[in-house]
Amino acid sequence: MGQISLPSNLLDRIKRVEADIQRLWKSTGLASATIAAGGLTLLNNAFFKMLGASNNEIVYIGPDGLGNQVVRIRDAAGNIVFGSVSAGGASQRVAINPNPAGPARIEFYDDGNTTDRVSLSLNGGNFVQQREIQATNAINGGKVSFYSGNSVFGHQVAGADAYLQFTDDESIFLRGKWATSVAFSGHSALFVNSLGGGGASGPIILSASYGPTMIGTMRPVATRQGPAADCYWAVTSSSSTGVAISSSGGADNLYHLWIFRTA
Amino acid sequence: MRIRHTDVAFETDNDRQFWVIYGTQTADDGTEIGHRHYLPADTLEWRAAEYDIDPADTATLLDIVLAEPHLSEEDWAAGHKLHDAPDIDTARRDHLARCARAKLRHRISTRTRASTKDTPAVPHPCQRVADESPLHPEAIELKRQLVEQARTAHIATQAAAPPDRIAALRAAVERGQPA
Numbered sequence: 501m502g503q504i505s506l507p508s509n510l511l512d513r514i515k516r517v518e519a520d521i522q523r524l525w526k527s528t529g530l531a532s533a534t535i536a537a538g539g540l541t542l543l544n545n546a547f548f549k550m551l552g553a554s555n556n557e558i559v560y561i562g563p564d565g566l567g568n569q570v571v572r573i574r575d576a577a578g579n580i581v582f583g584s585v586s587a588g589g590a591s592q593r594v595a596i597n598p599n600p601a602g603p604a605r606i607e608f609y610d611d612g613n614t615t616d617r618v619s620l621s622l623n624g625g626n627f628v629q630q631r632e633i634q635a636t637n638a639i640n641g642g643k644v645s646f647y648s649g650n651s652v653f654g655h656q657v658a659g660a661d662a663y664l665q666f667t668d669d670e671s672i673f674l675r676g677k678w679a680t681s682v683a684f685s686g687h688s689a690l691f692v693n694s695l696g697g698g699g700a701s702g703p704i705i706l707s708a709s710y711g712p713t714m715i716g717t718m719r720p721v722a723t724r725q726g727p728a729a730d731c732y733w734a735v736t737s738s739s740s741t742g743v744a745i746s747s748s749g750g751a752d753n754l755y756h757l758w759i760f761r762t763a
Numbered sequence: 764m765r766i767r768h769t770d771v772a773f774e775t776d777n778d779r780q781f782w783v784i785y786g787t788q789t790a791d792d793g794t795e796i797g798h799r800h801y802l803p804a805d806t807l808e809w810r811a812a813e814y815d816i817d818p819a820d821t822a823t824l825l826d827i828v829l830a831e832p833h834l835s836e837e838d839w840a841a842g843h844k845l846h847d848a849p850d851i852d853t854a855r856r857d858h859l860a861r862c863a864r865a866k867l868r869h870r871i872s873t874r875t876r877a878s879t880k881d882t883p884a885v886p887h888p889c890q891r892v893a894d895e896s897p898l899h900p901e902a903i904e905l906k907r908q909l910v911e912q913a914r915t916a917h918i919a920t921q922a923a924a925p926p927d928r929i930a931a932l933r934a935a936v937e938r939g940q941p942a
Binding site: 679680681682683685686687693695696700701702703704705706707708709710711712713715737739740741742744746 | 776777779781788796797798799800801802803805806809813828831832834835839844845846906909910913917
């Protein structure tokens with residue numbers, strides 16, 4: 501007697517196909533996926549995107565529509581908490597730990613300068629932020645350094661170093677020189693100058709204007725340098741526009757001024 | 764008292780350019796002493812920006828910068844100063860008034876010496892400061908904006924409430940540092 505295909509047998513086969521489809525869906529990641537070997541490669545400018553419950557973007561890696569490849573991570577509120585620079589250009593970027601074998605380091609590169617960069621690094625307990633030459637890592641500008649036991653704020657170019665240093669025994673060090681006759685549009689905390697010298701023989705009045713009208717009260721500290729002479733001298737006027745020193749005598753009077761602002 | 768300006772030189776020191784104005788100060792009893800005034804080269808530009816004075820009016824600007832070293836404390840106390848005046852017109856009016864008083868008191872003159880039948884007219888030595896000081900319109904506008912920012916900040920600071928002394932001490936204790 502020959503076998504007859506019964507309807508019940510067909511239904512079993514349909515159920516098995518459905519079960520296979522469910523397993524296939526699961527294995528392709530619609531619910532979850534595991535790649536046990538090999539890898540995931542996206543070709544031809546494809547993108548990788550992860551969305552939240554309300555279709556809000558959480559992670560995006562791919563083209564931004566402007567010809568740039570970008571990486572973007574957002575928090576639940578939509579704020580970008582990590583983003584790659586996508587303004588274009590050959591070198592503008594931020595590199596985090598570009599040398600995996602080196603110290604912890606972040607480097608900032610700018611299109612406007614292809615020879616220098618700014619780096620943040622932590623090495624041996626020393627935190628350093630500085631402008632540096634790309635080819636050599638040598639400092640070439642500003643620096644903020646927190647070393648063990650001391651902190652430095654300053655600027656160094658080719659061996660010329662001006663900095664303010666604080667140590668953990670309360671010492672303060674200042675290296676460099678004072679810029680003279682700087683009023684900072686009336687806001688300078690300090691106006692330093694030396695007046696007189698050759699030919700400024702007494703009795704004489706030496707006046708110095710600041711340029712801009714200073715916004716507060718200026719307090720002059722002055723001293724006379726010159727040949728010993730039986731003379732007296734004093735700061736005879738001080739205002740927001742300038743200062744004057746008068747001397748009763750002396751030859752080639754040179755006055756050093758240290759004028760600080762208190763208001 | 765009389766101030767007389769006799770010579771002007773232009774000097775550069777550490778990239779800072781300034782005028783050096785030489786002169787004398789003669790007391791009423793005839794005693795004469797020397798006077799030397801160091802004036803940053805862009806001071807006229809600052810006064811034009813600060814007091815909204817036409818930069819073409821170099822005579823007024825020159826009068827201001829030559830009078831300022833001779834202003835007394837009483838001069839400064841009379842009227843408003845630049846950063847606390849209610850407006851620039853008031854600041855200009857009061858500063859011009861105090862400079863005019865000082866100019867009169869010290870008989871400061873910047874007039875050209877008139878010609879005679881034997882000698883030509885001789886410009887005042889400080890005319891060079893008026894003629895050669897930079898008075899660039901863009902620089903004046905930038906300086907005017909800086910003055911406006913400074914006046915706004917200064918007035919806000921003056922109007923601010925006094926600091927909370929107890930809060931400062933509490934914060935210092937929390938930081939582990941003296942106030």
